[in-house]
Amino acid sequence: MSLPPGFLDELRTRLSLSQVVGRKVMWDSRKSNQGKGDMWAPCPFHQEKSASFHVDDRKGFYYCFGCQAKGDAISFVRETENVGFMEAIEILAGEAGLEVPKQDPRAQQKADERTELVDVMEQAVQFFRLQLRTGNASEARGYLDRRGLKEATQERFEIGFAPDAWQGLWDHLSGKGVSAEKILAAGLAKPSSKGGKPYDTFRNRIIFPIRDARGRCTAFGGRAMDPNDNAKYLNSPETLLFDKGRSLYNHGPAREAAGKGAPLIVAEGYMDVIALAEGGFGACVAPLGTAITDNQLHLLWRISDEPIIALDGDTAGLRAAQRLIDLALPLLEAGKSLRFALMPEGKDPDDLIRAEGPEAVQRVIDGAMPMVQLLWDKEIEGKNFDSPERKAALDKTLREKLMLIRDPSIRSHYGQAIKDMRWQLFRAGSGGSSSKKPWAKGKRGDWRNPPPAPATASTKASLLAGAGEDTQRQMREAVIIASLICTPDVVAEFEGQLEELHVSTQEHRAFLDLILVHSSHGPEVLREKIVDARGTDSLENLLGAGHVAITPCVRRPGDIEMAMMAISEELAKLEAEQGLSAEVAEAAEDLVGLADESVTWRLGQAAQARNLAMRSEHEDKAEYDTAPNGARISRDEKSAFDALLGKLNVTKEP
Structure with missing residues (x-):
């Protein structure tokens, strides 16, 4: 049976290999490094006591240095459960909450179509890059220079330019023998509503190629040069190659850098990612101009257990953080969470690096707060809790948030953390108001109470x-x-x-x-x-x-x-x-x-x-006896003393 293209990738995204293997082995805590996805255990395929079985969680492969067994999650289930390929797929799909697609007779045809569209996209990349060097792109080059993007940076991120022409890319690809159907299917052109010739999707825009984790160009993002353009940033439409809610800008390079120990930073846009990468923060991605989806969140957790969400410190950035918290709470697992680094108000990572250098960004990243702290701050910011009713309303809101967490252990720890912060707010003599913003300038050091x-x-x-x-x-x-x-x-x-x-x-x-x-x-x-x-x-x-x-x-x-x-x-x-x-x-x-x-x-x-x-x-409640001299003696103490004398074989005087 052939599976639809992308299903196996989605299955691997939903499940980490260490989760699958962890049911069958006991990890060696001395050799394993869960934070880096580097796990070791005695091999489940042959009898041994040493931990020679290695799981690379980020790459999704295992290897035994003793018996040379190797493979991915699917092969591990096949070998340990003694089942066939499709049975292993069904087992893993059940754990991931996915339904195995019914047989698709066009699966191979779709796979071939995807390969052909990838080739078309690569031709478009080369076209846009060449256009950036022409005279028509002088304004675009000036913009990139003003933003501090050197030629080496432009080459690294394959930045290009779409000329201000209706059929510039269309004519170029058609001249290379690419069919109209493929150009449209790749999202590079749109059909005319007036019955004329299709026109280019991107016109008079700086172009940013979007590549998947395997390095294949699946879409483009374009920044308008005309200040009066309706859309400042424009992404490719949904295609057979591109699903915006399941993609991350700079995915592949960020995964590689995170595998070497760099913290994963999630920024808002292309320029932020490029500025961070050039500033030395190699593990950085962006969600393509939209709110982070649950699929993107799973992608982030496959790269790093605790991504750092770098948001603008304005109202819009804080609203985005709250939406992400609501999305993430039901998905939390042990060891999987988020931290939030809020930039100075009115600045994004690109602005901060150009104004104060990478050191300023590093200070903000070092002060990133855990999700529970931002959740608490959001509910108390600017509010006064000087009455039992207001305190009860706060408790009700927080309880509703905590009930979103499915994992009982994590829910318990969140409850304890909120209890501690509640005590700090309502303790005797501290008052019940909170007017300061925890993300205000100068307050981003340690998130905890000093x-x-x-x-x-x-x-x-x-x-x-x-x-x-x-x-x-x-x-x-x-x-x-x-x-x-x-x-x-x-x-x-x-x-x-x-x-x-x-x-x-x-x-x-x-x-x-x-x-x-x-x-x-x-x-x-x-x-x-x-x-x-x-x-x-x-x-x-x-x-x-x-x-x-x-x-x-x-x-x-x-x-x-x-x-x-x-x-x-x-x-x-x-x-x-x-x-x-x-x-x-x-x-x-x-x-x-x-x-x-x-x-x-x-x-x-x-x-x-x-x-x-x-x-x-x-x-x-003690009972007393009266001694010959009239003093009161505790009956319990007297009994204990008599028992001690009995053990010592001491005869009392008459």
Whole structure:
């Protein structure tokens, strides 16, 4: 059975070889480099322990250095599943979500037609290149010079010129014996609606040949020289060779450069790609003037696991980024994502390179943000979240976005990242508004929140030594923080109170922020995050302070009941102290004349609440016995002591 032209290419585009092979082998993590598509494993075709089976994911081929087995995804399925060619195609098509086309008796004929059209396109390339050297192209050459495109660059990208004539290319190809049907089928001419001779598709335009991944010219892009032309840029129409939604400008050279380790950059147009390539960024492509399609996204992921989308920093560029995010979310897989590099407002990569050089572009690329960050920034930019309803609306929008992600693991990680950013926005004292644009000038360094300032000498000192009038409050805060660090499982129970807690020092605020963000990962991870952000000395000073070290929660980490008791008591005391202070301050304002009974009653109630809070609110559940000398002895502790003496065979005195 013959398959339609392009079906196998589409099948290989949808599936990476490492995905197909990965079902049958265990990758060697020491030798494999997933980022470069360079994978190694013991060979599935012969018995061995060493990893001599090599998969080149970008080229789509495998080879075993032991038994010399080699092939592509189709041959791998045929050999491992013991099936025929068409059965292997059906297996792979099912995994890729494609339907195997029915038998097409004209398949070979179409393949021959494609070969003939490729030859016609190559003749057109030569014609356009020659025309750029004629006198009629002086204005076009001047434009290219002003854009900084040297002759070597023009040769590298085969830039040409379509003369301002109705049948310039038509007459040239016809004179070479090319039939009218082939010229029209290649999209190089259009039939006249007035019954006359067909006319050239491209006229008075600078021409950019568009080649597929195999280097075959499949279409052209033309930049108008007439400023009054209706279309500044024009692409070839859809043909047997050209499908705009499945093509990328500079595909082949970019794939080769990315295979050598260069980051894949996705720009908007031909000139951007050419400027980037000449600036040293060899792995760059463009989606031919349209929004990126799902097929183009799969092509990009075949080249690189994490393409960098370079967009203009204006409103149109940001809208394009949002459309791409909506397209990409359902297609995300483990290891496959996007990063976004937003250019300075009003500039594209070509402008930036000509104005400030490749170093400026490199800085923007280095600061590229992950997709989850741009998704978050888009939803909060310029908005105020000063009410529960607005916060709920934000949560609803983000949940809808997250539900687009099909992979549950990726969806979970996105949810955690958004939770972290939400905490940073709504944490106590930070307000609920976001008016700054994260892509504004000077804000493109690290996309993440900057780390807290390193601990100074004053913050490394003990709490008592550094305390002033708020010594008692700081001590209570320290006990709460230490209890949370030692038993982070209880954080969820106090999350609301901790978010609203107004602490007395910036260091305590930093500790609480870290606890609220990382407590769900367990005590070990939480301590690592605290040490990374605040330093080992800061943590040791907190836990080693005398009033903290003696607390049962620190001496018995992980005791949930003890931690719940201690934290709830300390929070109640802090709340009561704060309430009393507020009442005193308000009463002082009211004491302009003589104090009335209402003022003294309010102060009395606040003082009583404070005194009650100072006492333990939890019943002592221990049982006691009375010793001969009248002292109370805990029955549990006495039993434990008797058991220990029994093991030591010690006889107690009567």
